[in-house]
Amino acid sequence: MASRTTHPVLDTRSLNRATLARQLLLSRAEMSAADAVGHLLGLQAQNVKPPYYQLHARLAGFRPAELAGLMESREVVRMVTMRSTIHTHTAHDALTLRPLVQPARDREVNYFRKGLVGVDLDRLAECARAVVESEPRTMGEIREELLKHWPDADPQSLSVAARCRLPLVQVTPRGVWGRSGQVRLTTVENWLGGRPAGEAATQSVDDVVLRYLAAFGPASVKDMQVWAGLTRLREAFERLRPGLAVFRDENGVELFDLPDAPRPDAQTPAPPRFLPEFDNLLLSHADRSRVVTPEVKGRTWTGNQAHCTLLVDGFVAGLWKAEEGNGVTVELFGEVSAVRKEEIVAEAELMISAMGDSGSEPGRGSVRFGPIRG
Incomplete structure (x- = not known):
């Protein structure tokens, strides 16, 4: 392995311009909303409107109706994935990314074990699945059903367990621009016509590393771990190292990138951009000084x-x-x-x-x- 001192150094402005280029923020891209959601590996979506503003800042001629139509046709969905937060994903990524982050959701349930004494988590998942697949339910309704089986359990802990053990999506009209609605949930498989999560082949960690670098690179192992809410990703980067470009930042941190990814000159003009709360750009690196x-x-x-x-x-x-x-x-x-x-x-x-x-x-x-x- 080469010494890190032999790697080219990328200063802060160079990292900034490279990241903005990947994030489609140096110039608006001639790209469909569906393709952009896929390229960006999803859009942070705790609130309803931010995904729409994220795309406006990045795409030429974007109008809210385009993403709203994708929501209504179920080509994109809202669900918990990275960092245990709601994201807007393409249907494909909803099915194949959620299994990848499931270990983190399982660890999250462990934080609530004191409130789940005597609760069989596999049975809880089966009960919750039956409830939400009969018809979309609010979290309050799910909790009430689970309390019938485990009346002594902590209600909030039951909610967390259901949300973490099952790949739940928020059904429309929630998330549709110009409309409103309570958060009602069903499984991603049910919402997308019975296709099981991970059906085609759950995306491998290596594939997701490459996609992350395409959208957020150059980046360190820790950067991606913060973005995904996962640990132990070093092995994947090491497997991929021979095919990656390697740099370091001004603090000596090792950064990985796709060899042919855009890394514009540090003086490339960057126009003003209005970003919504929780924009992906500000949440997807351990070291955010590049922005x-x-x-x-x-x-x-x-x-x-x-x-x-x-x-x-x-x-x-x-x-x-x-x-x-x-x-x-x-x-x-x-x-x-x-x-x-x-x-x-x-x-x-x-x-x-x-x-x-x-x-x-x-x-x-x-x-x-x-x-x-x-």
Whole structure:
């Protein structure tokens, strides 16, 4: 194995531009929403609207109806996968990625074992499956059914066990732009017409490493472990090492990448981009300094709530909030040039026009600079 000191060094700006290129944020891609969801290995989706905003920032001509249609036709689904959080996945990835992260979900159940004394987890999974496959249910309804079998168990622990042991998807209209609905759940197999999870061949760890690098690289082993919520991925990287490009960052951390993946010049222009809360870009590396500088670290969160962020020159430079009446408030962390400010306004107006509930053009004064309220 070559010494790490022989590997080329990628400075922070080079890592930034490479990651933005993989994330389709240097220029909007001429790509379908379905292809983009697949390329990005899913979209973080704790809330309903963020996946739509993620695609607007990345795709040319994207309109919410495109992703909404995929939700309604069941070509994409919402379910718990990486990091035990809700993601929007293609149907294929929903079926084949969830088995890959199942060990992490099993470990999660172990944290709640005190509330599950006397509960047979295999039987619990069978009972929960029968309940949700008879018709989609709320988590409260699932919990009530399970309490009939285990009345002395902790209700919250039963909920966690059901969510972790079964690949549950949120059925529409939940997740459809412009519509609302309670979170109702069924199994991914049931929702997708009886196809068993992992039917074609659960994606191998090696395949997912390569896909992760295509969407988030260059990256370290620890970066991918943070993204996936998994451990012990070093062996997969070592198996793949002969076919990968290897670099190191300015701190000496070893980074892996696909040999032919784009790594633009560090001075490549990066236009402003408005990202929703919990955007994949900000959650998929152990070291996020490639996008979040030390000066602004911690300013994108309040408690456990993530804010919508603004990229300027490729780095987080402020927050934004959609206001009633199709307006946007932008809070900058520092001074920007007049030209940059014009670019920010133009990008905000594009977002308002494409994503505004009315579909109307932004009016005068629709973009305001100042503190974010609330």
